[in-house]
Amino acid sequence: MGLTGRVSSVLAFLRAGYPSGAPALGYAPLLALLPRRVSDDEVTTIATKLAALERGPITNVDVGVAITRVTDELPSVGEIERVRRRLSAMGWAGRPQA
Incomplete structure (x- = not known):
């Protein structure tokens, strides 16, 4: 070659x-x-951990804190929405509260 x-x-x-x-x-x-983007695997992991807490409604703050623990950066609205959609796909009743 x-x-x-x-x-x-x-x-x-x-x-x-x-x-x-x-x-x-x-x-x-x-x-x-380029800004860091939460991967699909990380979204699944975050949603799974939040759903396992089994404590009332999941707020945007809960989702944001969980994302920050993974990325060490503040989450974007889009990243929070991605986790919310994953929770919904997992059968989590209702949308996370604001």
Whole structure:
């Protein structure tokens, strides 16, 4: 495999792990500035832990605190909503309270 083939395989490897939401072209150092997003696995874990508490309605504050414990960052409204949707899909009665 020549140099071109090796470079192509390295680029293919890097592109496979390129985060969604990042521009296809641009400066790689800007990737460090992208906000962290709660993964689907983390959303499931957070929702499962909240549902297991079995203590009255789950508030947005409860969801936000659980997200912060996982990410060490303040959650966005979208992240809170993702956990709320997961709780609903798990059969949790009602929407979490504000």
